[in-house]
Every structure is written in structure tokens, then in C-alpha cells.
């Protein structure tokens with residue numbers, strides 16, 4: 001091909017750094033949302049009674065609200081910093097709270113509590129910010145849960161094995177969305193400097209298409 005556009009999004013998931021995060025009952029929020037979107041019969045989807053969601057972005061809000069709508073009794077979002085630092089907008093936070101979702105700030109997960117191989121709760125630690133650095137206060141508490149969602153962000157997986165220059169862990173592009181390799185463009189979440197929004201991915205596609213068109217005509 002004379003021109004290739006890469007738009008593979010983010011395929012990796014950040015690790016929680018909490019002990020036993022791979023226990024049964026700890027679920028990746030993005031996978032669960034994909035299951036909801038593709039389910040023919042929502043009543044067959046497993047949903048916890050007491051649900052904890054770890055994260056502070058749109059994915060956390062989405063999975064918390066969806067869990068509530070699917071019948072979870074108690075849904076709490078745990079975020080390690082304050083309300084104003086949450087990536088989810090105040091509008092989205094409000095939306096979740098009006099649906100009955102609780103949001104706890106300044107807490108981080110320490111350890112998944114397990115009984116007979118299954119998650120039954122989460123040990124959390126209060127956090128504090130000192131000189132811009134987040135640290136635990138040492139004070140912990142346990143929250144019961146039968147479902148714990150990880151919604152702590154996705155990461156770019158460099159399938160090209162270093163062939164393309166990266167910036168901040170994503171593919172480096174210029175204003176026309178050209179990568180460091182001639183003939184290859186990239187856009188959307190996999191490209192550096194973006195906003196991780198659908199509208200931004202569409203804009204990247206348009207800019208790259210115009211650039212590719214000019215390149216092929218030259």
C-alpha cells in the first residue's frame with residue numbers, strides 16, 4: 001500500500017497495583033461495557049449486589065450507572081484524588097449520583113479480600129497529596145463487595161514493536177497526523193496528544209484523509 005492509517009485505539013489495561021487483583025469477581029470495566037453493548041438479553045449478564053468501581057473517568061461513571069440500572073443494590077466509585085481532579089466531568093458525576101451511585105474520594109485500593117477464591121471485598125487506604133505526590137495515610141478500612149470493577153484507564157499496546165516513534169507512550173504524529181515513518185498516518189486514541197474523545201478521533205481521521213489525498217496526488 002502507498003498509504004496506511006492506524007486507528008487501533010487502546011488495547012491494554014492499567015494494572016491496579018492492589019494485591020489479588022486477578023481474583024474471581026474483579027472485572028475489567030471496558031470488557032463489561034462491551035458485554036452490555038453486545039448482550040441480546042441483559043437479564044443474563046451477571047451483576048453484583050454490592051459493586052465497587054475503581055477509577056475516576058468516563059468508564060468508571062459508565063460502568064457504575066449501568067450496574068445500578070442492571071439492578072445492583074449498592075454501587076460506590078472509589079477515586080484516589082478529589083472531586084475536581086476526576087476526569088469525569090461534574091455533569092457526569094452528578095448524573096451518576098442522581099442514579100444512586102456513591103462516590104468516595106481520596107481512597108485507593110490496597111488488597112482484594114477473598115473467600116473461597118472469590119472477591120468478597122476490598123481493603124482501601126485513605127490518600128493525601130503532598131507536594132503534588134499522592135500517598136497513603138496508613139489508615140485503612142474494608143468495604144464488602146461481590147463485584148469490583150477496574151476502570152483505571154487503558155494503555156496503548158505498541159504492536160509495531162518500536163518501528164514508529166512514540167511520545168508519552170502513544171504514536172507520535174504531526175498536525176497532519178503523519179507518523180515518523182513516511183506513508184503511515186495515525187489518529188484517534190492510539191495517537192499522542194489527543195483528547196480520548198470520539199469527536200477528536202473523527203477529526204484525526206479527516207485530517208489524515210486530507211493529508212493522504214495530498215500525498216497520493218503529489
Ligand SMILES: Cc1cc2nc3c(=O)[nH]c(=O)nc-3n(C[C@H](O)[C@H](O)[C@H](O)COP(=O)(O)OP(=O)(O)OC[C@H]3O[C@@H](n4cnc5c(N)ncnc54)[C@H](O)[C@@H]3O)c2cc1C
Nearest residue numbers: 007008009010058059062187188189190196197198199201
Ligand atoms: C467506557 C467508555 C466510555 C466512553 N465514553 C465516551 C463518551 O461519552 N464520549 C466520547 O467522546 N468518548 C467516549 N469514550 C472514548 C471513545 O470511545 C474513544 O475516544 C474513541 O472510541 C476512540 O476511537 P478510536 O477509533 O481511536 O479507537 P477505538 O474506538 O478503540 O477503535 C479501535 C478499533 O481498532 C480495532 N483494532 C485494534 N487493534 C487492531 C488490529 N491489530 N487489527 C485490527 N483491528 C484492530 C479495535 O478492535 C477497535 O475496534 C469512551 C470510552 C470508553 C472506554
